[in-house]
Amino acid sequence: MTLSKWQPFQELSTIRKQMDRLFEDMLSVGDRDWMGLHGIGGMWTPAVEIEETDKELVLKAEIPGIDAKDLEVEVGEDRVTISGEHKEEKRTEEKDKNYFHSEFHYGKFERVVPLPMPIETDKIKSDFKHGILTLTLPKVETAPKKVVKVNLGDS
Numbered sequence: 001m002t003l004s005k006w007q008p009f010q011e012l013s014t015i016r017k018q019m020d021r022l023f024e025d026m027l028s029v030g031d032r033d034w035m036g037l038h039g040i041g042g043m044w045t046p047a048v049e050i051e052e053t054d055k056e057l058v059l060k061a062e063i064p065g066i067d068a069k070d071l072e073v074e075v076g077e078d079r080v081t082i083s084g085e086h087k088e089e090k091r092t093e094e095k096d097k098n099y100f101h102s103e104f105h106y107g108k109f110e111r112v113v114p115l116p117m118p119i120e121t122d123k124i125k126s127d128f129k130h131g132i133l134t135l136t137l138p139k140v141e142t143a144p145k146k147v148v149k150v151n152l153g154d155s
Contacts, residue, residue: 044105046082046133048113057115057137064131065104071133073126077118080135083110 047062061082063071071084085108118140125136 044109045111056139059135061133063133068128075121075124077121078115080113
């Protein structure tokens with residue numbers, strides 16, 4: 001029998017992701033949303049991951065099927081907001097065609113990602129390739145902590 005270390009926070013993260021998907025599925029009521037499939041009007045948000053290095057945060061967002069011109073990214077000192085719209089392709093020759101199954105996400109989306117620390121908004125670098133948005137967010141350099149002796153007088 002192999003023993004493995006219990007990681008409660010990892011399990012909580014898994015439960016949170018499952019709950020997020022549950023609520024996304026419940027809210028996706030669209031023209032073709034049958035049997036829980038996302039259709040037009042389905043709400044979705046891009047998946048993100050944040051990596052921390054000594055000097056910066058690197059945020060990656062998975063946004064497949066969207067052109068850079070259809071994205072809007074706003075960065076504040078304590079948050080990143082990514083919004084846009086994934087538009088459905090219009091087929092002119094097949095006007096009345098119904099899908100048997102579709103798991104593509106269409107419609108407008110917005111994702112607000114709180115940042116764990118302040119960043120320098122004037123030094124941000126961005127890259128968008130193959131449906132992955134990468135933002136390099138430099139941390140605010142703080143002055144070294146200074147210890148001072150307080151004079152209490154003649155106490």
